[in-house]
Amino acid sequence: MPYRKMSENRQSIKLESAAAGQDRATLVPARRPRSGDNQKGIPIMQWTTHEVANQTPELCNYNLFTTDIALREGVQREQAAWHEQDLMRFGAELGTREVMHLGDLANRHLPELTTHDRFGNRIDAVEFHPSWHALLGLLRREGLHALPWMQPRAGAQVARAAGYFMQSQVEAGALCPTTMTFASIPVLQNEPALFATLQAKLFSREHDPR
Numbered sequence: 001m002p003y004r005k006m007s008e009n010r011q012s013i014k015l016e017s018a019a020a021g022q023d024r025a026t027l028v029p030a031r032r033p034r035s036g037d038n039q040k041g042i043p044i045m046q047w048t049t050h051e052v053a054n055q056t057p058e059l060c061n062y063n064l065f066t067t068d069i070a071l072r073e074g075v076q077r078e079q080a081a082w083h084e085q086d087l088m089r090f091g092a093e094l095g096t097r098e099v100m101h102l103g104d105l106a107n108r109h110l111p112e113l114t115t116h117d118r119f120g121n122r123i124d125a126v127e128f129h130p131s132w133h134a135l136l137g138l139l140r141r142e143g144l145h146a147l148p149w150m151q152p153r154a155g156a157q158v159a160r161a162a163g164y165f166m167q168s169q170v171e172a173g174a175l176c177p178t179t180m181t182f183a184s185i186p187v188l189q190n191e192p193a194l195f196a197t198l199q200a201k202l203f204s205r206e207h208d209p210r
Helices: 069-077 081-094 097-108 130-141 156-168 175-188 192-202
Strands: 015-017 023-025 112-116 122-127
Touching: 069 081, 069 156, 081 156, 097 130, 130 156, 130 175, 156 175, 175 192
Parallel strands: none
Antiparallel strands: 015 023, 112 122
16 A cells, blocks of 8 residues: 655654765754753743632641530539549640541551462451551550440549540541450450450550551
8 A cells, every 4th residue: 555645734854964875864852851840841830829718727736635625524524533634635645746647547548458368378367557556556555445344433434435535536447446345345244254364455555466
């Protein structure tokens, strides 16, 4: 099939005679990247955007307990004032930028299930981002998995619920295993022999990342 002639409207390539008598194409070299260009050599806009004035500032570095009037009144009313200092300390920690960032990381990095290893063996392993372990560590340290059973006294359930409620404002996913541990304790206590073998682990304030 004969070749079609190129359209005259297309840019032609100028040919010049080489010393050896052969023709070669003379191409115009590409523009060298300049400061302000991106990696592809495309100029980047140098002006700044408008100032955003219709958004609230980032919510961080505040105390989740002392700023919640209803929560504080409930703790006082329901005989949990003995735990108020711990709640104030915990509320200040939860409101820091660092802990808020842990919640953001946990929401963006969901647990990942690996059913088989690279050799094809069934392992059913779940990998958690370090932020999950950090948040679970906070819950354990504050005793929110077992406080009413560890310190059975008036207002213990409310004291625990107040701390649990505050951490839920940072990230809610880590509350699920904490709730399951909390709910299992009174059931296991109905079997004293079995509970005796598990009590130390159930009441531990240290998170086991395994």
